[in-house]
Amino acid sequence: MRLTEPVAGARILAFGGYQPARVVTNDELAATVETSDEWIRSRVGIASRRIAAPDETVADMAVAAGGKALAASGLSAEDIDLVVVATCTPEVQIPNTAATVARRLGINAPGAYDMNAACAGFCYALAAASDSVRAGTAGHVLVIGAEKLSQWIDWTDRSTCIIFADGAGAAVVGPAAEPGDAGVGPVVWGSAGDMADKIYINDRDSFIIQEGQAVFRWATTALHPVAKQACERAGVDPTELAAFVPHQANLRIIEAIARKLGAPQALVADDIVTAGNTSSASIPLALSRMIERGELASGAPVLLLGFGAGICYAGQVITVP
């Protein structure tokens, strides 16, 4: 049997992000549930978040972010042969989101699948995309994290409605000519199914339930070793990182992990302040905005770390396109 020709490495060619137009401030939430701007800022670090319009779908947001990443990559739709959408809030069970997104972006008949690793989704999808490129099963992959969490929130539950939000982020992954040009490092991933009951949505008529304190304890104790291991496997010392872009779950978790990672020089993403927690979208969305603002130099090493319901987690070092 003949097999595909492996490729030396994979790299990210471009990022793109999309946020819905509607800004929801803490004061707006404080008008309907018992909370305050000060309380939300100090507990989770969010000042405002974006919420999709009622008729705006996960696919709409994925198309917007994916289209931007594709345009920024300099490639055209026909160059993409695999589309992966990380989402835990698809509109329907079938059809999947990826095939619809591909069609709307004019990508002709690519491999297309959705992936659910909740808030770790983008890092899982990026690892799968990178491996597909390296194995020679895909040429260029469009990887998207897109969520409409607002549809799964009990807007009278002040412990969750202040946290979650909507948005999408995307990356185009392609081959690196030489191993030295590789831009996606080895993934360190895992799960803790014994904590499945800490963050869940029971069924179609339910809302996100989260045991905040238990998740906080887990995230601030279990994740920095994963982050360090991802650096080690990529051969990048934490002190060499230009930035640390973890899932934007809670600013207090982000700061605690960053402190324990030991990368005092690294720019730590704080996109949550104006984006809220957008689950699988948060990492590529934060990255696209940091690149847009000129905060990250091309070629700079950046550590990504996704974590959330499952519990699932994944981290890898990338280089900025």
Next chain:
Amino acid sequence: MAMTEQEILTGLGEIIDEVAGVPADQVTPEKTFVDDLDIDSLSMVEIAVAAQDKFGVEIPDDQLKDLKTVQDVIDYVRRSEVSA
């Protein structure tokens, strides 16, 4: 060997300084976490985690709500040391 109250207090002061930015000299036994030291439930989790590293005593989430003062934590650590 079991730690003295003073040793635990000193250790707690260091932890609270690092986690919540409250100067260690303000951490005295009679202070309440919420009202006197302005420490919220998430910081209490971080303090519990750091205390586990420092004192080798596990403080589960369901016990945290009963630890209202610095003295409560000192007592908890000493009790757990005895039973360990």
